[in-house]
Amino acid sequence: MKELKSPFDNLPSLSQEEALKILCTPINKLELASDYYKAAFHLSKFPGPLTERALLRLVESESSELPVVIARKKAVEGLARLRCIAAIPAIGRCLTSSDPYLVEISAWALQELDCQDPDLHQVMMSLLDDRKQHRRVLIQSLACLGVVSAAPRIKSLQDDATPGVRGAALAAMFRLCGHRDRLLELELHLALPVQVDRHLAIQDVIDAGEFGLLKATLRAPVSPTFRMRALNSLWPEEVGQQNDLDLLVVLDALMRDDPDDLDLVHRYDESPTDSFLIEELFGTDFSRCYLAVQTLRSRNPKELWPLLLKCWERAKKDYGAIYFFMILFRCITDWPEKAQQKIQDFCFFALDRRWPDFIKFKPASILTLMHYSPEIACSHLSQWLNPEKSPYWACRYAALLAIEPLLHLEGWGALLENISSNKEDPHRFVRAKANSLEMNHIGASPPAS
Template sequence: MDNRFANIFGLTEEQSIALLDTPPEQATDESERYIAASQLANYPSEASINALIRAVNVTYDSLDNRITRRKSVESLGKLKAKQSLEVIRPCLSDTDRYTVEAAVWTIGEIGTENTEILEEITQLLLKPDQAYRVIIHTLVKLNYVAAVDRVRPFMDHEDEPTASAAIATVCRFAQDFSQIDRVVSFLQSDSVNARRACLEDLINARYYAAIPAIARCPISLMFRLRAIRSLADSGIAAGEVSINEVLPVIEQILLDHPNDLDLVHEYDQPPVLEFLIRELYHTDFGRTYLATQTLIEQQSEAVPTALFETYEAEAHNDYGAHYHVMKLMGWLKHQPAYDLLLEALTNTSPQFMKSRAAAALSLGYLGDQRAIAPLQTSAQSNIWMLQYTSLMALEKLGDYSQHKLLLEADDWAVRAKANQVLPGVTTNSTGLMNS
């Protein structure tokens, strides 16, 4: 479990249990029970699990309590609490579709081979107004092949993420890849949700041929990296993918230049600088990448000042825009940004992790030898993406000292990168060193 954002509300386990056990009709602020249910996912103890089970069993009829029940069900899934399965199962027939969705997801997280439960989940595909994508994904996760024919009708569903999940499931269960290109085509959907969703489906289908197309999909590099590395892990184990094939794709994604993407949006008229800067804050990275490309190609002289101004105003506290500012400073080779990039490189706040990687690369683009020492330090971090980008930046600065130190790094991609550039050393398909 990733605990980097745990306990953001400052509640102890005991306080969370006490709040959650408060009868909903007596709660002074019902949101406190919801927060407590959320917090208990960070405490994998019998006391927390029992408190969450009690909350699921509280059926007081109010919207606030329904929301708290959903969160309690979800937290039990995050804790993978097998002892809660019989309490979660009745939620599959709840009148609240969102509680049903939470129950399906949680059963997928807990895991079961009980065919009666798996059939109950499958039967939900016949009910109207359900979270069909979550249902289909859970059936895949639990490897319930018997559901394949009931999934097939959803291959033509009007909702792209649902259709994508259904197609990928048929590919996986029936080994029928005749429509897999439709899933790949969703990588170029106007909908950012469809673009993100189909990545998960391509992973589930184990469709390794999609790796180059995934790299060019205009969504956050974090989604693309997760998909590529997941496919690489299974593909390398199956002998269908080699590290030497994947490594250039990983580097392309880490560089994250808009010219290496297949952009899905376009402008109907030349945009002004102020508009382009605002696009750096857009949640659809497809729009942000179009803006960064335009800033580089058409506004390069005016951009640095505007970037500094937006950084001071907002981007310093907005991890999405912060990342794009760091990348742009490097591509524009704006030397006065050195101190800003150095600050970003050493920012250990978890939400700015990808900005650290972006800053590393941008320092390499600036070509300032002062960056070698801090990049050597970041190369020894425990974050694979920062290690990798630091090596890439150090290469630009002519320093290979850290490559030698990372020849046996824990992460296979970092290990392969370190081995790749040293004279007389190559890597085999497992990422191990050959000399």
């Protein structure tokens, strides 16, 4: 049986046979309490009747033992990802569980399986009255399944005190009934003070499917990964311009991620010290990090450099700090001469293959390295543009964006040969950029004599 491996799979590998054997092992013989969970996780990579039967047995188990309770949720998820329609009745029975997390994953699974059982819809609707449940997911599932009869209950939640519930209800009412009267309230959610609420607001915009909210979404101060997901979801196929937005202009800005292009939530009451601002780059709230970068760009780089060196090794262990260091290195260009090699080494550290392919700082690192060392960066271009060696589309796009200023310079025109294959790239945004670069280069080239 072929294994369907996820790029985010970091658990120790198990074969289908090994996973099935673990699920047949009595609890008191398990090596670790997490073994059932690990087995259920890996089984979902092996489609087929054996896998489905094993996961179904786990879902139908009434054991209250912790290893089973934990694994049961993963089994529900696995059956949904395997599109096992026969599992709908068993998953539906999980909606009556006293465990709200099992109820949550079951509601999501029924959505994924396109459950059209009105009795299960009714159970999900009744759960909306229970504040102990994850009502946001229940709303999303009912809306996705097109359960119009749920609209009256969902409408009452548009004024819920919890932003995540409120936003999901606003999006659902538009999706189920076409009610636009309160849809623009989602824009306000994009600027909520708590970052998680801003993340949820972007998903609400995606769920609503309303293109008119895209411009505000692109200015939300959150990780670019969330904004990229919204763009990919809302932008029409094979369309270069929509309303007053140009796809490539939007994408270029997303890759550069200049803080000035965002509507930052936070402000400083007093001018902070350089040390404080650098420390902010290690924070978890991206609005605060962007504000710190925005403020640091007006400071003296010769005074900043020693402060950065003090936390250099610490930054190399912090995903967010690596990302914002990359932006800072492009926002400020007149660093001390001795800093150039250090920055280049930092870029190569961030681009190392040991990091996950889909990590957010890799595209930023490509742009920064090309900024400081174009000749060295171009020697890696074929790797960055290859979908097999560089599976994250944003890395391939960043590489194209990085070489764009070089294409019209004397001696750099040969770079155009590197991008010819990307005109057929698996991702539509990369295809659009590659075709645009070729067209612009041809248009700017002098006519042949």
